[in-house]
Amino acid sequence: MHRFSVGAHVKLAIVGGGPAGLYLSILLKRQDPSHDIAVYERNPEGSTYGWGVTYWAGLLDKLRAGDPESADSVAEASVTWTDGVAIVRDQRTVHRGDAGFGIGRRRMLGLLADRARELGVRVEFEHDITGPDAPELADADLVVAADGVNSVLREAHADRFGPTVAHGRNHYIWLGTTKVFDSFSFAFKETEHGWIWCYAYGFSGERSTCVVECSPETWTGLGLDTRGEADSLNLLEKLFHDLLDGHELIGRDRADAAAQWLTFRTLTNRAWHHGNLVLLGDAAHTTHYSIGAGTTLALEDALALADALRDHTDLDAALTTYGKRRRAELVSAQSAARYSAQWYENLPRYMNLPPAHMFALLGQRHSPLLPHIPPQLYYRLDRAADHLQPLRRLKRWLGPHLARATHSRH
Template identity: 40%
Template sequence: MKIAVIGGGPAGLYFSMLMKQRHPSDEIVVFERNDAGATYGWGVVFSDVALSFLKEADEAFFRRFTAHHERCDYMEIVHRGVAVRLSNNHFSRTSRIDLLSVLQQACRDTGVDVRYNSCMNDPAALEDYDVVVAADGVNSEVRTRLAEHFQPSFDERRNKFAWYGTTRLFHPVSLIFRETPQGVFIAHAYQYSKTHSTFLVEVDPETWQRCGLDTATENESRAFCEQVFAEDLQGEPLLTNRSQWFQAKVVSNARWSHDNVVLLGDALRSVHFSLGSGTRMAMQDAIALCEALSIHRADVPAAFAAFEASRKEASNRFQDAARKSLDWYESVDTRMNLDPVSFAYDYMRRTGRVSHDDLRERDPAFIEQVEAVAATKSQIAHI
C-alpha cells in the first residue's frame, strides 16, 4: 500500500510510525512544510488515561516517549490568591519539540520517508497513492480544498489567548484567575521540563480591549501579562515564541473522508486545550486509522468507514465537553464572587461529566472541604 501523509505533527507522524511497524513493505511518505525543528508551542500535557492508550498501542515507543516527562498527581485552582489542591489528577508533561523529536526518530527507525520543507496541500497531486491522510492541522488546506465534500463547520470562540513560556516552574497543572480593574485574566500553567513551564493567558475580548492589548505589540502584551500575574511568576519572566493573540476555533466535519482522502487530528476535529485532550485525541485517531487500514487492506472505503465508526462517538462526546468547558471560561466573571473552594468545585463540574460522587471517590479530602463550606453557608443563612 502507498500512503501519503500531509502534515508532520503528532497525528501524522504517529500514524505513519504505527502503520510502517505493522506493514513494513508499505510505502509511507510524510510531507511536512516546516523544518524538522520548527515548533511554535511550549509544552504538551497528557493525562494518565491518554498515556494508557499509547502504552497499549506500542509499549516500546511509550517507554521512549515518557522517559523524560515531568509528572504530577494533582492540580491547583488559584482564586483570590488561594491555591485549592485537587488530588488524584495525574498529568505527564513534555515539550512539544521533544514530543516531535521522539516521533521523528521513531519514524526514521521504522523507515518512514519524512520530507521536510515540502509544501503539499493538493491531494490531486498524489494520485498514485492508495491513501492520502490529511493531518495538516486546524487550518487544514486539504480540508479547505475539499470543503464541499467534508462539510466542515467552525465555532470561533470569543476569548483571546496568547501562548507564553516561563522559567517559573509550576509543578502542578495550575489554573490561575486574577481580577484586575479592567476585568478577569486567566493563566493555564504547567511545568513541562526541568527548566520551563507553559503559561497560556486567556482574557475576554472586552477586557482585552480595555487594557489596550488589541493594539499592543507582542512584547508590550508580554510585559502587561507579566504585571497581571506578577505574584504567581515570583519574579520570573514570561517568554515569547510567536506569542500573538488568537481565538480558539472548534472544528468539526460532517464527513471524515472523500475518495482516498481521510482527515486526521486537528484537521478532522479540534478539542479545546481547556480539556487538555487535543494531542491525545489526535494520537488515538492515529491508532484507530491504522487499525482500520490494517483490517481492510483491500478496501479503502471500508477502512475509512470503520475508522469513523470507531471514533465518532468519542469525538462528539469530547467536542460537547469542550464547548461546555469553553462556556464556563467565557462566563467566569459571573463566578468570581465564589469562595476559592466553591469556585474550584464549580470548575470541576463545568462539563457535566464529573459528578459529586466521582469527585468524592477521586479526592475525598477536597469534597470534605466543599461540604464544610456548604454547611457553614447554610448555618449563616439561618442566623
C-alpha cells in the same frame, strides 16, 4: 478500488508531521514493513508552534499497545503532577487530583520522527504540499490529511467534507515561561476591566506552558489589542507576578510585532474521507484547549485509523469504519470541551464564591447541569451527592438528558 493487504506494495502519503501523522506512520510500518510511507512536513525540523502538551495515564497505555518503543520514549521525556493549584485574586487553594503528564511539543515530535525513521518511514521536512494535485500524491494508495485546522487538502474538497467552524468569544495567547511548575496551576486576576486568567503547567525541567485568556472587553480594556509583544508580556508578568515568582514569560521574540492573541476555532466535519483522502487530527476536529485533550484525541485518531486499515482490505470500508468510530467516540469529548469553554466565557458567574468552592466548580466545568443551577447550590448538591446515593443517581440521570437537550439546540 484500493485494497490493503499484508505483503502488498502499498504507498501512503501523510501530509503533516504533527503527532498524529508521525504516529500513524509508525503504526502502519509496524503492521507491514513493506508499506512505502512518506511524511511531508512544510516546516523545518525542530520548529513547532506551542510549548508543551498535556495527557493522562490512559493515553500511555494505548500508545504502549500500538508501539511500546515510542510510548516508553515519550513517558521518559515527560514530567508529571498530581495537584491542582489556583490563585483567586490573592488567595491560594490546592486540590488533589489524578496524575497528569506534560511533554514539550518539540521533544515529542523529535522522538516520534526518530522512531518513524528507524522503522523506514521517509520523513521529509521543509516539503510543502500545496494541494491534492501535488505530484507526491499522484500514485498514493492512501493520502492522509494531517495538515492541521487550516488543512489545504480538506479545503480543496470542502463540499465533500462539510467543515463547520464555530468561533469562541474569549481571546487567548499561548506562552512559555522559565518558571517550572510542579502542579497544574491557575491564576485568576480581577482588573478594572474584568477578569483575566492563566493556566500553567510544566513540560520539562526548564520550561512551562502558560495560556492566558480573557474576555473581549478585558482584552481591549487593558490595551492588549494594540500593545506589541514585549509590552504585552511585561503587563502580563505584572498581573501574574505571584504565579510566576519573578520568572519571565516567553513569546515569539518579536518585540515590535503584535502579540499573537487568538480566538479558539472549534472545527467539525460532516465526513472524514473522500475517495482515498482521509482526515486525521486537527484537520478533522478540534476541541477547546481547556480540556487538554487535543494531542490525545489526534493520537487516538491514528490508532483507530491503523486498526481500521488492518481489519479491512477494502479501503473505502476501512475509512468509513474509521470515521464512524471516531465521530462517535468524540461526542463526549466535544461536549465536555463545549461546556468547559462556556464555563470560562461565563467566569464572573463563579468568582464571588469562596476560592475553594470556585476551584471545585472549575473541576466540574464539563457538567451540563452547572449552567442551569445557581453555583453555590450546585456546589452543595455536588458535595451532598458524594454521600447520598439517591442524589448521585439523580445527577447521573439529569446530566445526559440536559446534554442531549442542549446539544439539540446547537
